Amino acid sequence: xxxxxxxxxxxxxxxxxxxxxxxxxxxxxxxxxxxxxxxxxxxxxxxxxxxxxxxxxxxxxxxxxxxxxxxxxxxxxxxxxxxxxxxxxxxxxxxxxxxxxxxxxxxxxxxxx
Amino acid sequence: xxxxxxxxxxxxxxxxxxxxxxxxxxxxxxxxxxxxxxxxxxxxxxxxxxxxxxxxxxxxxxxxxxxxxxxxxxxxxxxxxxxxxxxxxxxxxxxxxxxxxxxxxxxxxxx
Numbered sequence: 001x002x003x004x005x006x007x008x009x010x011x012x013x014x015x016x017x018x019x020x021x022x023x024x025x026x027x028x029x030x031x032x033x034x035x036x037x038x039x040x041x042x043x044x045x046x047x048x049x050x051x052x053x054x055x056x057x058x059x060x061x062x063x064x065x066x067x068x069x070x071x072x073x074x075x076x077x078x079x080x081x082x083x084x085x086x087x088x089x090x091x092x093x094x095x096x097x098x099x100x101x102x103x104x105x106x107x108x109x110x111x112x113x
Numbered sequence: 114x115x116x117x118x119x120x121x122x123x124x125x126x127x128x129x130x131x132x133x134x135x136x137x138x139x140x141x142x143x144x145x146x147x148x149x150x151x152x153x154x155x156x157x158x159x160x161x162x163x164x165x166x167x168x169x170x171x172x173x174x175x176x177x178x179x180x181x182x183x184x185x186x187x188x189x190x191x192x193x194x195x196x197x198x199x200x201x202x203x204x205x206x207x208x209x210x211x212x213x214x215x216x217x218x219x220x221x222x223x224x
Contacts, residue, residue, distance in 0.1 A: 033212065042200070042216035043157070058211075090156055092212070101147055102202075102212055104156035 003027065006091050006105035012113050013078070013085065021076045021108045023091035029103075030096045032074035036060060037088045037107075046089075049074055078110065086112050114139055115215075119201050122218035130191045134218050136184040136201030146177055148186050149200040151217065157200055160186075191222045 004025040013019045023032065031050050035043040045058030049068040063082025068074055074093075078085045088109050092102040119136045126132050138146075146163035161168065163175040163184055174187040184201055201215035 035214070043214040045211065045213070048211060088154075094212070100145070101159050101162060104158070107156050 004091060004093050004103055004105040006089075006108050008108060009106065011108055011110045013110060014113060016080045018077055018079050019110070021078065021089055021091075021110070023074045023076065023105055025072055025074075025093045025103075025105075027093055027095075027103065028071070029093035030071070031094045031102075032068070033092045033094075033102065034058075034064070034066065034074070034076045035090045035092065037090060043090065046076065085110055116140060116213045117201055117203050117215040119199075119215040120218045122198075123221055124218065125221045125223065126191055128191055128193060128222055128224055130222075131187065131189045132191060132220060133188075134186045134199050134201070134220075136186075136215055138182050138184070138201075138203045138213075140203070141179075141182060143182075143203045145204045146175075146184050147202040147204075148173075148175060148184075149202055149214075151198045151200055153197075157214075160199070188220075191220075193222050193224065196220055196222045 007022045033048040034046040037043050044060050046064050047058050047066040049055035052071050055066050055068050065077045088107050090107045091105045094100045094102040117138050148160040149157040150160045151157040161170050163177045167176045172189045176185045198217040198219045200217045204212045
C-alpha cells in the first residue's frame with residue numbers, strides 16, 4: 001500500500017534526552033513536512049523539505065533538527081534544547097512544490113517523563 | 114495577525130442542519146486552498162480542494178473569494194459522522210509550497 005508511515009506511535013522521553021521520530025513515504029513525493037500539534041490548537045510548522053538534501057525552517061524550528069538524505073525519508077530529532085516537547089507530531093508529504101495537497105502519517109505522541 | 118484564521122467554534126448542530134465555516138488568509142499571493150478534516154487524536158485528512166469557481170462534493174460545497182481572501186465550507190444535511198474539526202489550509206504565495214493551517218473549527222452534530 002502506498003502511504004506515509006510514522007513511528008513510533010507513542011514515545012516517552014526523559015528530560016535531557018534527544019529522540020528521533022521516523023517518517024517514511026513510498027508515494028514518490030518530493031516535498032515533506034513536520035508539524036507539531038498541541039491540545040486544542042492548530043498545526044504549527046517545524047521544518048519542511050522540497051527536495052532531497054534541502055530543508056527549511058518553519059515557524060517553530062528551535063530545539064529540532066531534520067535531515068533529508070533520501071527522498072522517502074525525513075526524520076525529525078527532538079533535542080534536549082526543546083523545552084516543551086510533549087505534543088502530537090505529524091509528518092506529511094506532497095507531490096511537489098507546486099501547491100499540491102498533503103497527505104499525513106498517523107502521528108507520533110511524544111511525552112516527556 | 115495570523116496567516117490563516119477560522120471561526121472559533123465549536124458549532125453544535127442537530128442532524129440534518131446546514132452549517133457553514135469561514136476562513137480568511139493574509140497572503141494575497143496564496144495559490145492553493147484546501148479543507149481538511151481531523152478526528153479526535155487522529156491525523157488530518159484531505160476533505161476537498163477549493164477552486165476559484167467553487168466546487169461541490171456531495172453534501173460539501175467549498176467557495177473561494179480571492180478579492181476578499183476568504184474561503185468557506187458549507188455542509189448540508191449534517192450527519193453524526195460529520196463531527197470533527199475542520200481545518201482551513203492555504204499554500205503557495207511565492208517560493209516554496211509551505212502549507213499553512215488554520216487552528217480549526219470543531220463541529221459537533223447531535224441527534
